Amino acid sequence: MIRNVKLIPVFNSKGNLTVMAKVYTTKEVFSASVPAGTSTGKNEAVSLDVDVAIKRFNSIRTNFTGMDENEWRDVDTFIRQIDGTENFSNIGANVALAVSIAVARASVDNDLWRLERKYAKTRFPFPVGNIIGGGAHGGGTTWQEFLLIPYKAKSIIEAVYTNIEIWKIVGEELRREKLLIGRNIENAWMCKLDEEKTLEFLSKICEEWKVKLGIDFAASDFWDGKSYNYKKGKKLSKKEQIEYIVDVAKRFDLFYLEDPLEEEDFEGFHILKEELKDRLVIGDDLYCTNVKRLRKGIKNKSTNGIIIKPNQVGTLSQAEEVVKIAKENKITPIISHRSAETEDNWIADLAIAWRIPFIKTGIMGTERLSKLNRLIELWNSIPNVEMAKVW
Numbered sequence: 001m002i003r004n005v006k007l008i009p010v011f012n013s014k015g016n017l018t019v020m021a022k023v024y025t026t027k028e029v030f031s032a033s034v035p036a037g038t039s040t041g042k043n044e045a046v047s048l049d050v051d052v053a054i055k056r057f058n059s060i061r062t063n064f065t066g067m068d069e070n071e072w073r074d075v076d077t078f079i080r081q082i083d084g085t086e087n088f089s090n091i092g093a094n095v096a097l098a099v100s101i102a103v104a105r106a107s108v109d110n111d112l113w114r115l116e117r118k119y120a121k122t123r124f125p126f127p128v129g130n131i132i133g134g135g136a137h138g139g140g141t142t143w144q145e146f147l148l149i150p151y152k153a154k155s156i157i158e159a160v161y162t163n164i165e166i167w168k169i170v171g172e173e174l175r176r177e178k179l180l181i182g183r184n185i186e187n188a189w190m191c192k193l194d195e196e197k198t199l200e201f202l203s204k205i206c207e208e209w210k211v212k213l214g215i216d217f218a219a220s221d222f223w224d225g226k227s228y229n230y231k232k233g234k235k236l237s238k239k240e241q242i243e244y245i246v247d248v249a250k251r252f253d254l255f256y257l258e259d260p261l262e263e264e265d266f267e268g269f270h271i272l273k274e275e276l277k278d279r280l281v282i283g284d285d286l287y288c289t290n291v292k293r294l295r296k297g298i299k300n301k302s303t304n305g306i307i308i309k310p311n312q313v314g315t316l317s318q319a320e321e322v323v324k325i326a327k328e329n330k331i332t333p334i335i336s337h338r339s340a341e342t343e344d345n346w347i348a349d350l351a352i353a354w355r356i357p358f359i360k361t362g363i364m365g366t367e368r369l370s371k372l373n374r375l376i377e378l379w380n381s382i383p384n385v386e387m388a389k390v391w
Contacts, residue, residue, distance in 0.1 A: 001025060001026045001066060001067070001068060001069070002023060002024070002025055002064050002065060002066065002067045002068075002069055002075075002103070002106075003024045003025060003026060003065065004023075004024040004061075004064075004065065005021065005022070005023050005024070005061045005064045005099060005102075006021070006022045006024070006061070007019055007020070007021055007022075007053070007054045007057050007058070007061075007095065007098070007099075008020050008022065008054075009050045009051075009054065010033055010342065012035060012036060012340040012341060012342050012367075013035075013185070013339075013340055013341045013342070013365065013367040014036075014038070014185060014339070014340040016036065016340060017050040017051075018033060018034055018035065018036060018050065018094060018340070018342060019033065019034055019050055019053060019054070019092075019094045019095055019098045020032065020033040020098060020342075021033075021095070021098035021099045021101070021102040022102065023064075023069065023099070023102040023103050023105075023106050025069050025106050027106070027109075030069075030102050030103070030105040030106040030110060031102055031105075032097075032098050032099075032100075032101035032102040032105060032344060032346060033098060033342040033343075033344045034094050034097045034098045034101075034311050034342070034344075035311060035337060035338035035339075035340055035341045035342055036094070036311070036338055036339075036340040037309070037311075037312075037338045037339060037340065038136050038137060038185065038338075038339040038340060040285075041220070041263050041284065041285035041286075041288040041312065042220075042263065042285075043263070043285075043288040043290055043293060044087075044093075044288045044311075044312040044313075045087045045088045045093035045096075045288075045311070045312060045313055045314040046087050046088055046089040046092060046093055047088075047092050047093050047094040047311065048089075048091070048092030048094065048095070050094070052092075053091065053092040053094060053095045054095075056090065056091050056092070056095075057091055057092075057095050057099075060082055060091070063078075063082065064078075064099075069103050069106035069107050070107045071107075072100070072103045072104040072106075072107045072316070072317070073317045075099075075100070075103045076100050076103075076315040076316060076317040076318070077317070079091075079096050079099060079100060079314075079315055080096075080314070080315065080318075083096065083314075087314075088314045093311055093312075093313070093314040094311065096314040096315055097310055097311050097314055097315060097316070100310075100314075100315040100316045100317070101310075101316055101346050104316050105346075111349070112346055112349030112350060112353060113348075113349040113350075113352040113353050113378060113382070114353070115349075115350075115353040115354075116353045116354065116355075119355070120384060121384045121385070121386050122352060122382045122383075122384060122385050122386075123352070123355055123357070123385075123386055123387065123388045123389065124156045124351075124352060124375060124378075124379060124385060124386070124387050124388060125335070125351040125352075125356055125357055125358050125359040125375075125388055126149055126150065126151060126153065126159055126357060126358050126359070126387065126388060126390070127149075127150070127156075127159050127160055127163055127358075127359055127360075127361055127372060127375075128147050128148070128149050128214065128256065128334065128358050128359065128360045128361070129147060129148045129149075129163035129167070129361070129362060129363040130145045130146070130147055130186050130187075130188040130216075130360075130362050130363060131146050131147065131148050131163075131166065131167055131170055131188060131189065131202065131363065132145075132146040132170065132188055132189050132190070132191060132198055132202065133145055133146070133184040133186060133188035133189070133190060134184075134190070134195075135218050135221055135222070136218065136221050137184045137185050137186055137188070137339055138184035138185055138190055139181070139184050139188070139189075139190035139191070140181060140190060140191055140192050140193060140194065140198075140231075141193070141194060141195050141198055141231070142195060142222050142229075142230045142231045143195050143215055143216070143217045143218070144216045144217065144218035144221070145186075145188065145215065145216035145218075145258075146188075146198055146199070146202055146213070146214075146215060147213070147214035147215065147216060147256060147258075147360075148162075148163050148166055148206065148211045148212075148213065148214075148363075149211060149212040149213075149214060149255065149256060149358070150162035150163055150209075150211045151210075151211065151212050151390075151391055152210045152211070153387060154387065155379060155387065156372075156375045156376055156379045156387070157376050157379065159387070160372045160375070160376065162209060162211060163211075163363045164363060164364065165209075166205060166206075166209055166211065167189075167363045167364055169205065170189055170202070170205065171189050173201075173205075174189055174191050179191045179192045179193060185339050185340070186339055186362045186365070186368070187362055187363065187364040187365035187368060188362065188363070194231075194232060195230075195248075196248070199213070199248070199252045200252075203252050203253070212255040212256065213252065213253065213254055213255065213256075214254060214255055214256025214257065214258065214280075215254060215256070215257055215258065215260075216258040216259060216284070217245075217257070217258065217259050217260045217261075218258075218259050218284075218285070219241070219259050219260055219261050219262050220259065220262045220263045220285050223261075223262035228240075228241045228262075238261070238265065238268055241260070241261060241268075242261070242268055242271055242272055242275075245257065245260045245261075245272060246272065246275045246276060249276050249279060250276075254279065255279050255280060256279070256280045256282065256305075257272070257276065257279060257280065257281050257282060258282040258283075258284055258305075258307065258334075259282070259283065259284045259285050259286065260272060260281070261286075262285075263285035263286050264286075265286075266286070266296060266297060266300040266302045267300060267302075269281060269283060269286060269297070269300075269302035269303050270300050270301050270302045273301070273302065273303055273304055280304060280305040280332060281303050281304055281305060282303055282304075282305030282306065282307060282332075282334060283297060283302060283303045283305070283306055283307065284306075284307035284309070284336070286302065286303070287306050287307070287322075288309075288312045288313070289306075289307070289308055289309050289310065289312040289313040289318075289319055289322050290312070290313055290322070291318070291321055291322055291325065294306065294322055294325055294326060294331075295325070297331075298325075298329050298331070303331060304330065304331055304332060305331060305332045305333075305334060306322070306326050306331050306332070306333055306334070307333075307334050307335075307336050307360070308322060308323055308333050308334065308335045308336065308356065309335075309336050309338060310347075310350075311338065316350075319350075320354065323354045323356065332357060332358070332390070333354070333356045333357075333358075334356065334357075334358040334359070334360060335347050335350055335351045335354075335356045335358070335359050335360070336359070336360035337360055337361050337362060337367075337368065337371065341362075341365075341367035341368065342367060343366060343367050343370045344370070345370045345371045345373075345374035347359065347361070347371055348361075348371045348372070348374035348375045348378070349374065349378075351375075352375075352378065352382075355388075356388075357388035357389075357390045358388070358390075359371070359375075
């Protein structure tokens with residue numbers, strides 16, 4: 001039984017305030033903190049200023065007293081009813097998610113990976129690591145993230161080790177060639193190379209290490225309503241952007257293409273997916289972990305991949321529904337961190353609970369490694385484990 005719920009302000013990896021929820025039950029206290037995004041979709045649920053959010057929540061928090069934490073989905077429904085809006089503009093998606101996850105943790109004594117136990121074998125996700133960054137996250141490229149996927153790894157520790165070793169090598173090589181600018185907010189390297197030069201540089205290393213290469217384009221950030229505007233003056237129409245992405249994907253053998261077009265171009269995503277049938281064409285800002293937008297994408301056959309960011313929608317059960325619908329329609333879910341992260345590691349558990357085959361966590365930084373180390377801990381604690389079956 002829930003005895004009390006308390007919110008406290010804590011700092012995220014960008015040095016900004018976010019929310020931690022503490023749920024007091026008759027057993028013990030369970031907590032959760034939530035991240036924030038930098039490159040955000042316009043259809044995301046609303047996260048409120050922390051002081052405002054805590055003040056509003058304190059006026060209604062006694063309503064949770066006496067509720068059963070084991071019925072965490074019912075608690076989520078109650079949170080949505082209390083807010084009364086579709087986008088959590090009253091109490092804030094940051095508050096809603098923090099309370100939602102803390103209650104769910106209470107239902108399974110902190111082991112979120114046990115939320116769903118239907119299978120004899122427990123599958124672990126392949127980590128998708130941000131190696132070189134740009135765009136809104138900081139860096140020389142218009143595209144936001146250049147990503148590694150260690151698809152040959154036989155264990156989670158091998159997968160994490162592979163990404164970290166490549167991260168070290170890339171940093172040393174960029175420094176040696178006097179191309180290094182520094183690290184960005186996700187601890188990816190920033191360099192002086194443009195998009196294609198970065199791909200040429202990484203392709204050789206990826207081939208040596210046998211990892212797949214991907215891009216998070218974050219295309220909405222450089223779309224002005226008429227054209228895609230690149231940092232060095234290049235302007236592309238919608239048609240030209242599609243042609244360019246197809247060309248780049250084939251030339252550099254890109255497997256993973258996230259948000260290659262702006263967030264309302266469902267038709268353009270469909271064209272790309274048809275042109276690149278053997279790769280993942282993924283919507284993040286396109287969907288914002290929103291059921292209505294996912295159903296529109298399904299109707300338009302827009303993508304075969306979807307980013308799952310629970311703070312985009314507000315509660316755990318809403319994110320769970322999006323994962324379920326995506327899988328039913330053969331759309332691969334990828335659970336993801338945000339650029340402004342906390343040390344909390346709940347996305348690692350959710351990847352296992354929901355059998356999500358990929359997890360975006362970044363590669364280095366305490367707030368990124370906390371998720372990866374949680375996966376390693378669980379690999380060595382849970383019987384009958386294996387890597388996800390996606391290749």
